[in-house]
Amino acid sequence: MEGEAAGASPDFHFYPMDLYDSEDRLHLFPEEPTRTGREVHAEMAGEPGGTAPGKAQRDLEEDVDELVPLSALGGAGEWGTELADGSAPHMEVLDHRLHGVQRDWRLGAEAEAGDRVCAGRGAAGSSRDLREAYRYAHGRASEEYECYVIPEEEDEDEDEDEAALVFCATCRAPVRAVEVSDEHREHEVTPLSKALESAKDEIHKNMFKLEKQIIEMENFANHLEEVFITVEENFGRQEQNFESHYNEILETLAQKYEEKIQALGEKKRAKLEALYGQLVSCGENLDTCKELMETIEEMCHEEKVDFIKDAVAMADRLGRFLNKETDVEIATQPDFEDQTLDFSDVEQLMGSINTIAAPSAPEINPQAPNSATGSSVRVCWSLYSDETVESYQLSYRPVQDSLPGKDHAEFTMTVKETYCSVTNLVPNTQYEFWVKAQNRAGPSPASEHAVYMTAPSPPIIKSKEIRSCEEAALICWESGNLNPVDSYTVELTQAETPEASGVTESVVGIPSCESLVQLQPRQTYTIYVRALNVGGPSARSEPMTVHTTGSCFPLNQHTCHPWLTLSEDGFTVMRREGKTPAKEPLPGNTQFTRCVAVMGNLIPIRGRHYWEVEVDERADYTVGVAFEDVPKQEDLGANCLSWCMRHRFASSRHKYEFLHNKTTPDIRITVSPRKIGVLLDYENSKLSFFNVDISQHLYTFSCQLHGFVHPCFSLEKPGCLRIRNGIAMPKHVTFY
Incomplete structure (x- = not known):
């Protein structure tokens, strides 16, 4: 082809x-x-x-x-x-x-x-x-x-049948909508799509629980495997030790047998040699006696003269022979002498089976991932020699750089296995560990020191600094730890209550104490934060609920003019009656000095943001937006970095101005608004103001928004402004 x-x-x-x-x-x-x-x-x-x-x-x-x-x-x-x-x-x-x-x-x-x-x-x-x-x-x-499947065409009749089905929660089965009024009248019925989403959520929750249980079972299985390996190694070393000592005892007994047999042979040979020498001496004496007797008999037959001559010589010879002592006692006894065997060295060897040398130094393992909590850490070590160990002494102390100014006392604990979970520790802190093996002979040398680290403490979410819009949320938190952590993880749960379980989404590897998280519009999320280091993740932080209905932002206290006061919830700005302070605030880059104003921290997301401001008809106020680097010693609208709506009340007359760079169009407003709606549209570079009570459009700026701006609020006379954010945009706003 x-x-x-x-x-x-x-x-x-x-x-x-x-x-x-x-x-x-x-x-x-x-x-x-x-x-x-x-x-x-x-x-x-x-x-x-x-x-x-x-x-x-x-x-x-x-x-x-x-x-x-x-x-x-x-x-x-x-x-x-x-x-x-x-x-x-x-x-x-x-x-x-x-x-x-x-x-x-x-x-x-x-x-x-x-x-x-x-x-x-x-x-x-x-x-x-x-x-x-x-x-x-x-x-x-x-x-x-x-695996390629040709998509089937959907039939319109099937769509109509599916639309006609509902889910009966009592019977736990789909039924036709026409049957609800008859058989399932008193049952709890929900739309089929909602029941399907609920079933999916339940399955996701159960899967999350199952995964957690699987992880726990795997950890437990690993723990059992470590115990199994430790027991097997200890008994293997003990068996080798017994075999070695018993072989040594058998060699000692065989050596003693050879020594005793050799000693018995030497004694036998000495006795036989002594008896043989005595036997030879007796034979010689007997031959001499026979010879003398024969000689005397021959002399008796001789003549007298010859006899007398020979008799004198014989008498001398007999005198000498008789004067010679003859040993007639047996040189050695034939009886076997009982031999006393000395088995003291064998007994010493038998006793040395339980008297072994001190073990060598163990080898401590480096820290395993996710082996620690905020107050505990799991330490493991190994013993690669064939020595018998009865127990281990684990010692530890905090690393000096972790807790400055505190007493770094050492702690020691005795364990039987080659691992130990050490508790009552400080979160996010480094500890150095070392271990000794010991038996009856004494402890081994200490192992090398290994540094382990506990997991961090749960972060603390700053609820008053959370900002959100329909598309995202900016989450801020505090670490809660003395030492730095490696990263943070934000866990999201799409639920109505903080008690809901399961995790919808996780954002991992966050280096700082804030994160911009993309979300779905018009939903409610429960948010948790975890801190991570080499020891593992911390526990969850306290939950925080975030709504993605409209834009929600706090007021920045650092930009607030000293004459203004913010309420406890941070959404009301007040300027009280009375004499103003004589001391003016010092010029700065963040705090307003001339204009009695305060900024809000709007989430930095390009899109559409909407909020409302409740005002007093007789108050002198300014509402608008400005860049962060707007001059704090100038009024809002007096430069090219701010756009605002200003109201002045004098002699029962209302004056409204829409200021930007000290210019304002000629616009007259007949109905004084009590609630002003502000729409910031980044996509179209527009800023619009509305009279919310009568759904009236007041004015729209065409802005050059090269960056992100912040809401601004100002009070030139005593009064208060109430900011309402986190609300959905009205329908009449969407046309602008």
Whole structure:
């Protein structure tokens, strides 16, 4: 197929896919309006409503001439003759042939790939084999072809039936709306879509609980595995120790046996040698006596003279022999002497089985992720030698840089296993740990010191500084820890009450103590914040509820003029009666000095923001917006960085001005507003004011908003302004 494709027209591209698949697939031929065979004949015959017959015929012939050599439909002359004769086949026939060509292309590719991959199976392999060969030939993933589902067209009748269904919470089943008045009259019924969303939320909550339970079970299984490994290692070392000592005892006994056998042989040989020497001496004496007796008998037969001569010599010889002492006692006794065996060294070896050397130093492990809480940490260590250990001594103390100025006392605890959970610790604090192994012989040397860190304390959300709009919310919090943390996580729960469980969304890796979170409009969210470090995440902060209905912002106390007072909730600005302070505020970049005003902290989101201000008809006030760097020693509207609406009341007359850069249009307002609506539109760069009570548009500025602006409120005389934010935009506001 690759060769055929290469030999085709350069404008032709072969795509191994179904020509009549879903709209997401790439079509082989350009899309054209579907026409019947009759319309084709009409065009070729030049009937009304069709194009010129000659041009239509030539165009069709050119299309056929291009397709014929590419698709192997037959000779170009055959089709050209049919078209020229006016007997062109119907489009259904052409469509059928194109289907055949497309099918032949696909089957040819599959067969070719099947020959390469499944050689020997035959041409009639299963469709699954063809698909496998097709994937192999074209290098495509199986999911692209097996998991592709052609979307089914929805029937209008099915939509109407679904719309007619409601969910009965009592029966826990969908029912038709017409049946509610009869069988399910007293049952609790909700719309099917709402019941579906509720079921999805319940499933998400259960999945979250199940994931949490799975994590707990995995941690417990890891704990059991550590205990199992520790027990197995300890008993293995004990078994090796016993075997070694018993082998040593057997070697000692064998050595003693050899020594005793050798000593007995030496004593036997000494006794035999002594008896043999005594026996030889007795034989010699006996031979001498026999010789003397024979000599004396011979002398007795001699003559007297000779006898007397020999007798004198014999008498001397007999005297010497008789005077010689003869040992007639046995040199050694034949009895076996009892040998006392000394087994003191064997007994010492037997006792040394329970008297072993002190173990070597353990190796403490580095801290594992998520192994700590705010007040505890789990410490693990290892002992890689074959020595027997009865217990461990774990010591720890705070790192000196963590808690300056405090006594860094050391604490020691005795444990049996190679791990320990140390409690009563300070949150977000580093501790150094070291461990010793001990047995009857004594403790081992200390291991190297390892630094572990406890998890942080829960952050504290600043409820008065939270800002929101319909699209997002800016969450601010305090760390609550002495030492810095690594990052923060914001958890969102879309619910009506803070007690709702489950997490809808999490924003992780936040480096600072604030985060701008994108939200859905007109919803209520419960927000939590966690702090993270190497020890793990902290517990959740106290929940905070955020509404995305309108824009909500607090007033900035740092910009407030000293003559103004903010209420406890931060939404009322007051200037009291009485003599003003003689001391003027010092010039600064944040606090207003000349204009008695205060700024609000609007969320920095480009879009549409709306808030309202309740005013006193007789008060002198100014309401508007300004950039953060607006000169604080100038009045609002007196520069190009502020836009405002100012009211002056004198001699029972109201004067309204819409000021920007000291200019105002000539506008007269007949109905004095008691509630002013302010619409800030970043997209269209407009600032509009409204009389909320009568839904009247007052004025609109066309602003050059190159950055974010802040709401501004000013009181030139005693009075008060009540800011109402976090409210939805009225319908009449949306037109501007």
